Amino acid sequence: MELFQERGYVQTTVEEVAARAGVTERTFFRYFADKREVLFSGAKELEKGIVDRIESAPREASPLHTVVAAFEAAGAELQDRRDLRFVRARYALVTKHAEIQERELIKMASLAMAVAKALRARGVSEPAASLAAEAGIAVFKVGFERWVSERKPRDFAAHIRAAVDALRAVAAERKGPTGRLKKKPTRRA
């Protein structure tokens, strides 16, 4: 991350990353397919932590609550383990570089599939399992973006809870008139 910030992601070579980490290139490639993968070293661990929590959740918990509680715990763990400057630097890279963003999309799609599978193993039927998984991912993403974008960041977990409340409100609205639409008419170009 230091190198990516100093020299730019595109300019940084695997040779430089290996040198900064004090390993040979050969060793680097034993762990990572390329320099992009360095930014996803925690992906499998994140997924495993979330799946483990879903598996051990109280049997009476609803699917969405089970998922959101697992994401909240994972969010709190991430917040404890990582410096916020690191998290923000990584997020800036994801939003700036298409190839990193694509890898992030794959990570989240894999996570959604793992979450849905874990819910089915608890006896949740489809499509509830997939929808609870996708809803959980949406809440995690929105909570994350709000957390890293705040000037004075509060708890990641609190942002996830706020996002799930907002999602519940969005889902509860029926077709009819809604207070969420501003009175001001939309101007067209």
Place this chain on the structure above:
Amino acid sequence: MELFQERGYVQTTVEEVAARAGVTERTFFRYFADKREVLFSGAKELEKGIVDRIESAPREASPLHTVVAAFEAAGAELQDRRDLRFVRARYALVTKHAEIQERELIKMASLAMAVAKALRARGVSEPAASLAAEAGIAVFKVGFERWVSERKPRDFAAHIRAAVDALRAVAAERKGPTGRLKKKPTRRA
């Protein structure tokens, strides 16, 4: 699609695709960056159709209903325009080849951003706009998978409506005991 099915996606070359379409390779590359892009020729059109519908939706419609109605209409249009065999063949390619799946994820992420932007233009605030967009995408994906996987396919739009009802039920469940969990205990390995 004929060539991909006859020869396999990996084996098919741009030269062959261009020849089958009766154009030169040079012409092919004026329209598509590579052979994968051929499978995404409708992506921009789909996005535009959905955004247009959101822009012209009744002002009193709730965010989620606005999004779902736009997806339903897009789904019905797709169903009218494309032979189901074509849609299924494309879906089989997406699930089989990682590089196509990645491009599909990018397409859906781009669509989610465009939908959220169109909602904000209607005066929907964040995070409701992003959550309604993500919820809509989830419902579209689940509805699509059910539609193409059915032995005797019904309407795509009906599957989208069923998925949004399921999502509303998932979101409405509070922490407590739920009838969605089967009585049978989950076996652990």
